[in-house]
Amino acid sequence: MSDKPTPAPIANPGPDMIYQQALAAGMFKIQHCAGCNAYVFYPRHLCPECGSAKLEWVQASGKGTVYTTTMVRQRPEAGGNKNLCVVELAEGPRLMSRVEGIAADEVKIDMAVTAEIVGSGEEPKFIVFRAEAKQ
Amino acid sequence: MSTQGIRGKAAIVGVGISEHGEVPGWSHFELMAQAVERACADAGIKSKDIDGVFAAITPSGLPVSMVSEYLGLQPKVLEGTMLGGSSFVNFLSWAALALDAGLCEVALITYGSNARSSKRRPGGDLVPYESPFGPRLVDGYAMAAARHMYQYGTKREHLAEVAVAARAWARLNPKAMMRDPLTIEDALKSRMIADPLTLLDCCLITDGAGAIIMTRAERAKDYPNKPVYILGAAAEHSHMQIAQMRDLTVTAAARSGPRAFAMAGLKPTDMSLAMLYDAFTINTILFLEDLGFCKKGEGGAFVSGGTIAPGGRLAVNTNGGGLSCLHPGMYGIFLIAEAAIQLRGLAGERQVAGAATAVVHGNGGTLSTQVTAVLGTAETL
Numbered sequence: 201m202s203d204k205p206t207p208a209p210i211a212n213p214g215p216d217m218i219y220q221q222a223l224a225a226g227m228f229k230i231q232h233c234a235g236c237n238a239y240v241f242y243p244r245h246l247c248p249e250c251g252s253a254k255l256e257w258v259q260a261s262g263k264g265t266v267y268t269t270t271m272v273r274q275r276p277e278a279g280g281n282k283n284l285c286v287v288e289l290a291e292g293p294r295l296m297s298r299v300e301g302i303a304a305d306e307v308k309i310d311m312a313v314t315a316e317i318v319g320s321g322e323e324p325k326f327i328v329f330r331a332e333a334k335q
Numbered sequence: 336m337s338t339q340g341i342r343g344k345a346a347i348v349g350v351g352i353s354e355h356g357e358v359p360g361w362s363h364f365e366l367m368a369q370a371v372e373r374a375c376a377d378a379g380i381k382s383k384d385i386d387g388v389f390a391a392i393t394p395s396g397l398p399v400s401m402v403s404e405y406l407g408l409q410p411k412v413l414e415g416t417m418l419g420g421s422s423f424v425n426f427l428s429w430a431a432l433a434l435d436a437g438l439c440e441v442a443l444i445t446y447g448s449n450a451r452s453s454k455r456r457p458g459g460d461l462v463p464y465e466s467p468f469g470p471r472l473v474d475g476y477a478m479a480a481a482r483h484m485y486q487y488g489t490k491r492e493h494l495a496e497v498a499v500a501a502r503a504w505a506r507l508n509p510k511a512m513m514r515d516p517l518t519i520e521d522a523l524k525s526r527m528i529a530d531p532l533t534l535l536d537c538c539l540i541t542d543g544a545g546a547i548i549m550t551r552a553e554r555a556k557d558y559p560n561k562p563v564y565i566l567g568a569a570a571e572h573s574h575m576q577i578a579q580m581r582d583l584t585v586t587a588a589a590r591s592g593p594r595a596f597a598m599a600g601l602k603p604t605d606m607s608l609a610m611l612y613d614a615f616t617i618n619t620i621l622f623l624e625d626l627g628f629c630k631k632g633e634g635g636a637f638v639s640g641g642t643i644a645p646g647g648r649l650a651v652n653t654n655g656g657g658l659s660c661l662h663p664g665m666y667g668i669f670l671i672a673e674a675a676i677q678l679r680g681l682a683g684e685r686q687v688a689g690a691a692t693a694v695v696h697g698n699g700g701t702l703s704t705q706v707t708a709v710l711g712t713a714e715t716l
């Protein structure tokens with residue numbers, strides 16, 4: 201019936217935990233491979249391009265473009281239509297995400313977008329994107 | 336000339352398909368057993384003759400063990416590699432190898448599902464960097480279709496052509512679930528699910544099971560049916576999560592296809608029919624391109640004007656496919672079954688005259704695993 205002891209912090213976490221901890225601290229980090237110069241997302245232990253373990257963490261630029269996109273059709277009571285897309289980061293890797301701040305049907309392939317960290321409470325944070333203001 | 340791999344080493348000697356469509360009150364293992372019963376009757380064997388079991392059935396954790404227990408078998412070869420819907424085309428290779436090596440004498444490939452009656456939706460692998468966005472299976476395919484349209488000018492009308500062709504074939508198949516007439520206009524007016532894919536661009540969710548019996552080639556002639564030989568097969572993979580797919584307009588079929596055709600010593604133009612896993616209409620277009628029936632980006636134009644419909648230049652998905660015949664979650668085994676039925680000349684009203692060769696192409700995950708097999712009659716050996 202006693203309080204659970206606080207678990208000791210993990211001394212040497214793996215790539216996924218490092219990524220999540222950075223997100224929780226407000227930083228979007230990706231990996232850069234010293235072996236082949238590729239940027240890597242999602243976080244890995246070995247570079248998927250060349251197999252090197254020399255992956256170092258770098259701050260992502262947060263800049264990207266929409267590689268492909270769909271409008272997920274949902275009834276209004278289920279939350280209404282929403283965007284789902286794959287964004288290609290300026291550094292090269294892609295990730296699944298959504299574009300927020302504009303209507304789902306206004307998201308287009310090749311649109312310039314900027315990353316934003318979202319998520320609340322104890323849930324893991326994740327990356328969404330905002331369309332850059334039109335010039 | 337290097338190895339011919341498994342060319343001509345094993346043959347399909349029995350095919351069974353359970354009741355399908357809507358079969359309430361039947362579990363997936365019960366439907367599986369009905370398909371096995373029919374495949375054994377077709378091959379003229381007793382189920383106890385089976386000594387190699389190749390199965391993938393979700394959500395069973397140990398499907399090969401469950402199938403073997405259910406059928407009362409003690410197989411000498413147990414294989415259950417999970418590649419999604421392409422698993423069964425992949426099993427053709429491993430069953431042929433096991434038979435050729437003498438590890439077993441009678442191989443069973445099987446699948447069963449009551450996805451429709453149980454209201455359990457296929458898919459649902461939790462992938463760590465995509466799950467926050469809750470993607471459904473259809474969404475990944477929709478994004479592939481969107482990219483194909485963007486790069487190559489493919490139109491919704493092209494997707495609709497695929498749905499209409501599948502329906503036209505289904506209308507010739509008394510066992511197909513959807514047999515009402517369908518026009519391009521109907522398909523275009525259908526409810527949008529994930530742009531640009533509508534309800535009619537998506538496969539059915541049905542109940543159903545399939546079973547394939549295979550033996551070594553030299554024993555195949557001892558069975559009552561015309562054997563259908565495995566002439567070539569190859570598996571490839573490009574990604575698990577859709578965002579990791581390098582080019583959403585090119586699947587790993589562009590690698591599995593040429594390898595399977597090379598093993599068979601045949602070309603796409605040699606094929607009497609093509610069974611292409613049509614989970615969504617865009618799949619058919621992608622696979623026609625990637626397997627070499629037309630150039631990349633030209634799949635939309637290729638399917639236009641009824642090319643793949645009955646009476647067209649290329650017979651594709653002659654049972655009506657996943658779009659109009661049946662799709663109980665993992666459809667791959669039904670591609671093999673229909674190809675074998677055609678090559679044996681037993682397809683009735685939908686029979687492709689003189690069918691001697693078939694390419695069977697399975698897809699798994701979100702365009703993730705791609706497995707191609709080339710099948711042929713004795714004359715093609």
Ligand SMILES: [Zn+2]
Nearest residue numbers: 233236247250
């Ligand atoms: Zn590298």
